[in-house]
Amino acid sequence: MFIKSPLNYTGNKYRILPQITKYFPKHTKVFVDMFCGGATVGFNVDADKVILIDNNPRVINLLKFLAEKDIHVIISKIEKVIKEYNLSYSYKYTYKKYRDEGYVVGNNGLKKYNEKGFYKLREDYNKLLNKNTDKANIMLYTLMVYAFNNDIRFNSMGDFNLPVGKTDFNKNNYNKLIAYNNRAKETKYEFICSDFRSKKVSNIINKASFVYCDPPYLITTAVYNENDGWNCDKEEHLLKLLSKIAKRNIPFALSNVLKTKLKTNIQLESWINENNYDVHKINYHYKSSSYNKKNRDREEQEIIVTGGAADEASDK
Ligand SMILES: C[S@@+](CC[C@H](N)C(=O)[O-])C[C@H]1O[C@@H](n2cnc3c(N)ncnc32)[C@H](O)[C@@H]1O
Known part of the structure; x- marks a missing residue:
């Protein structure tokens, strides 16, 4: 499959x-x-x-990290970042909760809720001197999940430069992460930058x-x-x-x-x-x-x- x-x-x-x-x-x-x-x-x-x-070193490091680390450790570290930056977590609390609280306006999804935390996280990530640590990889993954189109993109200075998006760490992103980490155990993978x-x-x-x-x-x-x-x-x-x-x-x-x-x-x-x-x-x-x-x-x-x-x- x-x-x-x-x-x-x-x-x-x-x-x-x-x-x-x-x-x-x-x-x-x-x-x-x-x-x-x-x-x-x-x-x-x-x-x-x-x-x-x-x-692309960021992409290779992130792929390697998400493949080789224990999935429970990865998820608990993502949850820590979500909490620290006050981001929405619809997989845990449901999308309905944010809608009922009035954070979902028009077709902007969770943008309003996440705007402040996302830009602070982006600023903190871009300031990191070493981008190949567990912490940097978790921050980058989280940024991607909350970014425009769930995309990953850097400017010529190497800064993550996408704006905040409409989605969050939802069921879809959660399941993709688990499936990838599981698949990594079935075959021998080598990551080369x-x-x-x-x-x-x-x-x-x-x-x-x-x-x-x-x-x-x-x-x-x-x-x-x-x-x-x-x-x-x-x-x-x-x-x-x-x-x-x-x-x-x-x-x-x-x-x-x-x-x-x-x-x-x-x-x-x-x-x-x-x-x-x-x-x-x-x-x-x-x-x-x-x-x-x-x-x-x-x-x-x-x-x-x-x-x-x-x-x-x-x-x-
Ligand atoms: C079309 S994308 C590959 C998409 C991939 N097949 C997928 O399914 O996600 C092309 C990739 O080539 C990489 N790339 C560009 N120039 C390269 C180079 N000189 N050496 C190695 N990789 C390069 C880019 O970083 C980019 O990830």
Whole structure:
């Protein structure tokens, strides 16, 4: 059964997992999720070992922390932060309680109740000198849960910069956390914070049984593209790296967007044609929100490219 990541990561693959995992082997020895983001893909594959790589240290540290710490300790620490910053806790006290008390105004959810505490928590988190302590990870998780769209986002200075959101530590967030922590006990997970061009990553993928890549897309924009964003050089480097492992018969799958209404990723298109890799179209049904409507209007065609014996791998 597929689980949702406790991180509501922009561009996460949850909705299309059934479509992309069918190009993966049924079971892998060492599966590498090279641009893991919220770990949605890596945490939903059947493997002896999954190596999750991303160059965002905050995200990797948080994923590792939420996977490896005792769940009771995590929850009691979150509860302590909720209390200290006077935040709502609808999983424990019910949403109705806050509504009856007049804190839910219009369609702003719990925003009014949490505004003051959230901004104080954000200020205190951004002031921390060491962002890789248990305390920092708990503060970051809590910030995310109370932030706009439950999202996680930093400015170029590394400060968490989202405004307060409408929701809180509710049943949904609670259940995602438990499912993720439980899943972490079923498989061996390794979390690596590194740029994909490093020697370390090169060594890892050379020993992998399957490599999945979901990099930022060259012809679309996303938050992780903002600071020191994705560019043609990085794209070139990645494509060369994948051809190299494919030649060594290590299968790979690459998620991407080949065309939008206005642009074509020519680099990607010629690489696919030159190497005769297989392209599979992903059917992404965007629903009604304005963000999604924007995407629909752009007519992006999401694809998954497979190579290096990946097709045979999916039949195993
Ligand atoms: C499209 S997102 C991945 C989303 C992920 N598949 C999920 O389901 O949540 C791309 C990720 O690539 C990471 N990234 C960007 N540049 C990178 C680089 N040079 N090396 C490693 N990771 C990078 C970003 O931090 C981001 O998390």
